[in-house]
C-alpha cells in the first residue's frame with residue numbers, strides 16, 4: 001500500500017504539488033491524469049524520492065520512505081518513463097540487468113532474470129538478449145523499458161507516460177500487455193498519462209490533477225458519472241460519457257439467452273466495441289463466443305442500458 005499524506009512540493013516559492021493525500025492499495029493500478037504542468041510527474045517522482053518533498057509524508061506498507069535507504073527504494077520501486085529511456089550503447093540484456101547489477105546480484109542470477117523477463121514480454125531471449133536498442137521497434141523498446149523497471153522484482157512500478165511515444169495500435173496492445181502482466185505478478189502501479197482513455201482503461205482509481213491540486217481520486221465509473229468539479233467533467237467530455245461507461249464493461253457480463261445471427265462477438269471484448277459492431281452491422285443482437293464456443297447473445301438494448309448514467 002502506498003499512502004501519500006499532505007504531499008507538497010514548492011520550487012522557488014511556487015507550489016507545484018499542493019497538499020495531496022491519497023492511498024493506493026497493493027496490487028492496484030492508480031492512474032494520474034491532468035493537464036500539462038499540473039504536477040503529475042513531480043508527484044510521481046516524490047514517491048521514489050527522485051524529488052524530495054517540501055512537506056508531507058509517503059508511506060509504503062506503513063513505512064515512511066524517508067527512513068528507507070536509497071538502494072532499498074530502488075529495489076522496491078521500478079521506474080519506467082516515456083520513450084523507454086534505454087541506454088543506447090548497452091545491449092537489451094545489459095539494459096534489463098541494470099538495477100540487479102547495481103544491487104550486486106551474481107552474473108548467473110542476472111542472466112536468468114533477463115531471460116525470464118524477455119519471455120514474459122514476448123521477446124524471444126535468444127533473439128533479443130544481445131540486440132542493441134536501435135535494432136528494436138518502438139513497441140519492443142518500450143517493452144524492454146518496462147522489463148528493465150521490473151528487473152529487481154519491485155512491489156511498486158512507477159510509469160511516466162510509458163506509452164506516449166507509441167502509435168495507437170501498438171499503444172492499445174502495450175496497455176493490454178501491461179494489464180495481463182500486472183494481473184500475473186500483482187505489482188502496484190502508479191501511471192501518469194495525458195490520455196483520459198488510458199487513465200480509464202488501466203486505472204482501478206484515477207487521480208485528476210490541476211495546478212498542483214488533487215481534484216478527485218476515485219474509480220473510473222465514479223469519475224465519469226459523478227465528476228467532482230467542472231474541470232473533471234470537462235476532461236471526461238460530456239459527449240463521450242456513455243461510451244466511456246460502456247468501455248468499462250466486458251461483453252461476458254451482459255450475456256443473455258436467445259437467438260442471434262451473424263458473426264459472433266468475443267465474450268472478452270469490451271461493451272463499447274460490441275455496441276459499435278451492432279450499430280455498424282445493423283443488428284439488434286449478436287451471438288457471443290468464448291474460446292470459440294457459443295455462450296449466448298448480446299443485445300443492443302442491454303448495451304444501451306449500460307451506457308446510461310448510473311443512479
Ligand SMILES: Nc1ncnc2c1ncn2[C@@H]1O[C@H](COP(=O)(O)OP(=O)(O)OP(=O)(O)O)[C@@H](O)[C@H]1O
Nearest residue numbers: 011012016034035036037038039040041042043194
Ligand atoms: N526542477 C524544477 N524546478 C522548478 N520548477 C519545476 C521543476 N520541475 C518541475 N517544475 C515545475 O513544476 C510544475 C509541474 O511540473 P510537472 O512536470 O510535475 O507537471 P506535469 O503535470 O507532469 O506536466 P507534463 O504533463 O507537461 O509533463 C511545472 O510548472 C514545472 O515547470
